[in-house]
Amino acid sequence: MIAEAGLAALWFAAALALLQLVLAALGVWRSSRFSVRPELVEGHRAAGERPPVAQGASTGSARTAEEGDAAKRVLTDEIMAAVRPVAVVQGLLVLLAMLLLITVFARSDMSVLLVAENSHSDKPMLYKIAGAWGNHEGSMLLWVTILGMAGAAVALLERTLAKPTLIATLGAQAAIALGFYAFLLFASNPFARIDPAPADGNGLNPLLQDPGLAFHPPTLYIGYVGISIAFSFAVGAMITRDVGPAFARAMRPWVLGAWIFLTLGITAGSYWAYYELGWGGWWFWDPVENASLMPWLAATALLHSVTVLATRDGLRAWTLMLAVVAFSMSMIGTFLVRSGILTSVHAFAVDPTRGSFILALLALYIGGAMLLFALRVGTVKQGNGFDFVSREGALIANNLLLTVILGIVLIGTLYPIVAAAFGTQLSVGPPFFDKAAGPVALVLVAVMAAGPLLRWRRDTLAALFARMTVPVAATGVMLILLATIGGVALLPMLGLALSAGLAVASVAPLWKRNLRRTPLFTYGMVVAHLGIGVSLAGMACDTAFTQATLVAARVGEPQHVGPFTVTLDGIKPVIGPNWSALEARLSARRGEDGAVFYLRPQSRYFANPVTVTSESAIATRWDGQLYTVLGEPDGTGRWQLRLWWKPFVTLIWFGGALIAIGGALSLLGRLARGRRAALREAYA
Amino acid sequence: MKAKHQRLTLVVLALAAVGGASVLALSALKDQAAFFYAPGDVKKDGLPLGRAVRLGGMVADHSIQRLPDGVSMRFVVTDGVATVPVAFKGIAPDLFREKSGVVAEGSFNPDGSFTATNLLAKHDEKYMPPEIAGKMHETKTLKQ
Numbered sequence: 089m090i091a092e093a094g095l096a097a098l099w100f101a102a103a104l105a106l107l108q109l110v111l112a113a114l115g116v117w118r119s120s121r122f123s124v125r126p127e128l129v130e131g132h133r134a135a136g137e138r139p140p141v142a143q144g145a146s147t148g149s150a151r152t153a154e155e156g157d158a159a160k161r162v163l164t165d166e167i168m169a170a171v172r173p174v175a176v177v178q179g180l181l182v183l184l185a186m187l188l189l190i191t192v193f194a195r196s197d198m199s200v201l202l203v204a205e206n207s208h209s210d211k212p213m214l215y216k217i218a219g220a221w222g223n224h225e226g227s228m229l230l231w232v233t234i235l236g237m238a239g240a241a242v243a244l245l246e247r248t249l250a251k252p253t254l255i256a257t258l259g260a261q262a263a264i265a266l267g268f269y270a271f272l273l274f275a276s277n278p279f280a281r282i283d284p285a286p287a288d289g290n291g292l293n294p295l296l297q298d299p300g301l302a303f304h305p306p307t308l309y310i311g312y313v314g315i316s317i318a319f320s321f322a323v324g325a326m327i328t329r330d331v332g333p334a335f336a337r338a339m340r341p342w343v344l345g346a347w348i349f350l351t352l353g354i355t356a357g358s359y360w361a362y363y364e365l366g367w368g369g370w371w372f373w374d375p376v377e378n379a380s381l382m383p384w385l386a387a388t389a390l391l392h393s394v395t396v397l398a399t400r401d402g403l404r405a406w407t408l409m410l411a412v413v414a415f416s417m418s419m420i421g422t423f424l425v426r427s428g429i430l431t432s433v434h435a436f437a438v439d440p441t442r443g444s445f446i447l448a449l450l451a452l453y454i455g456g457a458m459l460l461f462a463l464r465v466g467t468v469k470q471g472n473g474f475d476f477v478s479r480e481g482a483l484i485a486n487n488l489l490l491t492v493i494l495g496i497v498l499i500g501t502l503y504p505i506v507a508a509a510f511g512t513q514l515s516v517g518p519p520f521f522d523k524a525a526g527p528v529a530l531v532l533v534a535v536m537a538a539g540p541l542l543r544w545r546r547d548t549l550a551a552l553f554a555r556m557t558v559p560v561a562a563t564g565v566m567l568i569l570l571a572t573i574g575g576v577a578l579l580p581m582l583g584l585a586l587s588a589g590l591a592v593a594s595v596a597p598l599w600k601r602n603l604r605r606t607p608l609f610t611y612g613m614v615v616a617h618l619g620i621g622v623s624l625a626g627m628a629c630d631t632a633f634t635q636a637t638l639v640a641a642r643v644g645e646p647q648h649v650g651p652f653t654v655t656l657d658g659i660k661p662v663i664g665p666n667w668s669a670l671e672a673r674l675s676a677r678r679g680e681d682g683a684v685f686y687l688r689p690q691s692r693y694f695a696n697p698v699t700v701t702s703e704s705a706i707a708t709r710w711d712g713q714l715y716t717v718l719g720e721p722d723g724t725g726r727w728q729l730r731l732w733w734k735p736f737v738t739l740i741w742f743g744g745a746l747i748a749i750g751g752a753l754s755l756l757g758r759l760a761r762g763r764r765a766a767l768r769e770a771y772a
Numbered sequence: 773m774k775a776k777h778q779r780l781t782l783v784v785l786a787l788a789a790v791g792g793a794s795v796l797a798l799s800a801l802k803d804q805a806a807f808f809y810a811p812g813d814v815k816k817d818g819l820p821l822g823r824a825v826r827l828g829g830m831v832a833d834h835s836i837q838r839l840p841d842g843v844s845m846r847f848v849v850t851d852g853v854a855t856v857p858v859a860f861k862g863i864a865p866d867l868f869r870e871k872s873g874v875v876a877e878g879s880f881n882p883d884g885s886f887t888a889t890n891l892l893a894k895h896d897e898k899y900m901p902p903e904i905a906g907k908m909h910e911t912k913t914l915k916q
Contacts, residue, residue, distance in 0.1 A: 524800040
C-alpha cells in the first residue's frame with residue numbers, strides 16, 4: 089500500500105503543479121489587464137523604474153466601468169492569492185512521495201521493482217535509506233522533490249518581489265515541475281511493483297555503500313535544482329517586464345543559497361571520489377563531474393552579475409541571460425548523467441532510453457526561455473553606464489572569463505557526442521581541460537585579486553597598482569622561491585604564485601577598516617575569495633609535489649614514499665555488516681625517528697552484488713596526506729601496495745569549505761540587511 | 773566614452789574572448805582528444821602511433837599474466853575481430869578480470885602492442901562503457 093500511496097501523492101502533486109501553472113498564468117494575464125496596483129507603482133517610482141504591470145483602464149470614463157474593474161481586480165487578487173498555497177501543498181505532496189519511497193527502501197519491500205533491483209535486506213540501514221536515491225528513478229524523484237520544495241520555499245519566504253512577478257515566477261517553477269512529473273509518471277515510475285516478488289534484492293553497488301552517498305547527492309541536487317529558482321525568477325521578471333535592482337535584490341539570496349550547496353556538493357563529491365576510487369586523484373574531468381562544474385561556473389558568474397544589477401543597476405539583459413544559461417547547464421548536467429550517453433567513471437544508475445525524454449524537456453524549457461528572452465530583451469531598458477577601470481569592469485571581466493571556461497568545459501564534454509554522431513569514437517580527457525581551461529583560470533584568478541580593490545563606477549589604474557603592490561610582491565616572492573627550488577612545472581608554479589597573491593589580495597579589503605563595522609557580506613566575499621586561493625594552492629601543490637610508489641611488498645620489508653617509511657606488517661581477514669575483507673596493517677614512520685602510526689587499507693568483498701572494492705587508508709597530517717591502497721597478492725607472499733605522499737592536498741577541500749562558508753556569511757549579511765531595511769521602512 | 777561606444781567595445785571584447793577561447797579549445801581538442809579504438813579498428817585502419825588513445829574490448833580468457841616484479845601484467849584485449857596485447861604497470865581496478873569489459877588508456881607501440889597507463893573496468897553489472905556496448909553488440913559476450 090505504501091508504494092501505491094506514494095504514486096498517488098506523486099499524481100496529486102502533478103495535478104497541483106498543473107493548477108499552479110494555470111492559476112499563475114491566469115493571474116498574471118488578468119493583472120496586466122485589469123489592475124494597476126498603486127503601492128507597487130509608487131514603490132517602483134521610488135526606485136526609479138517603470139511600473140511592472142501594463143496600464144489598465146483605471147482612468148476609464150464611466151463609473152460603472154470602474155466598478156466592474158474593481159470586481160475584476162478583486163477576482164484577480166484572489167486568483168493570485170491561491171497560487172502560493174498551491175505551491176506549498178505541491179511541495180509537501182512530492183516530499184511525502186519521497187518519504188514513502190524511502191520507507192519502502194527502509195522496509196526492504198521486495199515487491200517494489202526498484203527496491204528489488206537496487207537494494208538488499210542485509211545492507212546497513214543508512215545505505216537502505218540512502219539507496220533510495222542511488223538509482224535512476226529514485227534520484228529523479230529526489231530531483232523533483234527538491235524542485236517542489238524550492239517552489240514551496242519561494243512561495244512561503246519571498247516577501248520583497250513585486251506580486252505579479254512572484255506569481256509569474258511560481259508559474260514558471262510549476263511549468264518545470266510538470267515536465268519532470270510527466271517524466272517520472274510516464275517513463276520512470278519509482279513505485280512500480282514486481283509480481284511475484286523476489287526473495288531478496290540485487291543489492292546496491294558497493295562503491296556507493298559509503299556515508300558519502302547519504303549526503304553528497306542531496307547536497308548537489310539542492311544546488312542543481314536551486315538554480316531553477318533563478319531561472320524562474322528571470323522568466324517571471326521577463327513576463328512582467330520587471331527587471332531592475334529590486335528584482336536583483338530579491339533573486340540574490342536564492343542564487344547564493346543554491347550556489348553554496350553546489351559548492352559544498354562539488355567539494356564533498358571530489359573528496360568522496362578521492363578516497364573511494366583509490367586512484368589518488370581528486371578531479372578526473374569526467375563528464376559527470378563537469379556536469380556539476382558547469383552549473384557552478386554559470387552560477388558563480390550569475391552571482392557576480394546580479395550584484396552589479398542590484399548595486400549599480402547595470403548588466404540587466406546579461407543577468408537574465410545568465411540565469412537562463414545556468415539552468416540550461418543544470419538541465420544539460422541532468423541529461424548527461426541520466427542518459428548515460430557518455431562514458432564516466434561515476435556512471436551509476438544510467439538508462440540510455442530515457443535520455444531522449446530529458447533532451448525533449450531541455451529543448452522545451454531552454455528553447456522557451458530563449459524565445460521569451462529574444463522577445464523581451466528589447467524592452468529591457470539599458471542600465472547605468474560605468475568606466476572600464478571600476479568594480480563593474482572587473483566583474484564583467486570575471487563574467488567573461490567564467491563564461492569562457494564554461495564554454496571550454498562544455499565543448500570538451502559534448503564534443504565526444506558530436507563526434508559520435510559523425511561516426512568517430514573518442515574521449516576528451518584531463519590534458520585537454522588542463523591545457524585549455526588552466527591558463528584562462530589563472531587570468532581569472534588575477535582579475536579576482538584586483539576586482540575587490542577597485543571602486544564602483546570609476547577608478548584609476550594608478551590607484552589600483554598602488555593597492556596591488558603587496559599582492560604582486562607576494563606573487564613575485566613565491567615565484568622566485570619556487571624557481572630556486574626548481575623542478576616545478578610551469579602551470580603549478582604559476583598556480584602557487586598566483587594563489588599566494590590572491591590570498592593576500594583577498595584580505596586586503598579589510599585593511600585599515602573598522603572590523604566590527606564591516607558588513608557581514610564583505611567578510612563573506614573575503615572568505616570566499618581566500619577559499620579560492622587556498623584551494624588553488626592545494627591543487628598546485630598536489631600536481632607539483634606528489635610522490636608515488638608502486639611495489640609488490642613482502643611482509644616486514646620497508647618501503648619509502650616522500651618523507652615516510654612504510655612497512656607491511658601483515659594481512660588479516662575482517663568481517664563487516666555485509667562484506668568481508670582482507671585488511672593490511674601498515675606501520676608508517678616519518679623520517680628516521682618519527683612516531684610510528686598505523687594505516688589499514690582493505691580489499692573488500694561484497695556478496696550482493698558480487699564485487700570487490702579497495703578501501704584506501706589515509707593518514708592526514710597538517711602538511712598533507714599519506715594515501716595507501718592495497719592491491720592484489722602475487723601468489724609468492726607479496727602484496728601490491730600503492731603509496732602516495734600528497735603535500736597540502738587537503739587545502740583543496742579546505743578551500744572549498746571556505747568558499748561555501750564565505751557564501752553563507754554573505755547570505756546571512758544580505759538577509760540581515762534586508763530585514764533591517766524592511767524594519768526602517770515600516771517605522772518610517 | 774559614450775555609452776554606445778562602451779557597449780560596442782564590450783561586445784567586441786566579449787566576441788574576441790569567446791572567439792579566442794574557441795580557437796584555444798579547438799586546437800587543444802585536435803591534439804588532446806583521445807580516440808577510441810577497438811582491436812578490430814586497428815586491424816582495419818592501422819596503428820595510431822604517437823598519441824594518447826583508448827583501447828576498449830574484452831579481456832581474453834586465460835590471458836592475464838602477472839610479471840615477476842609483482843606490479844606489472846600483460847593481457848590480451850579482444851573484440852571478437854582482432855586481438856591486441858597490452859602491458860600495464862599498476863594496480864588493476866577491482867572489476868578487472870578475464871572475460872570482462874575493459875577500457876585501457878595509453879598508446880600503441882610500433883610492434884602493435886599497447887602500453888596502458890590506466891585501466892577502466894566497468895563499474896557494475898548493469899553498466900558498460902557505451903563505447904564497448906556499441907562496438908561489441910554483435911558478439912553478445914559482454915551482455916551478461
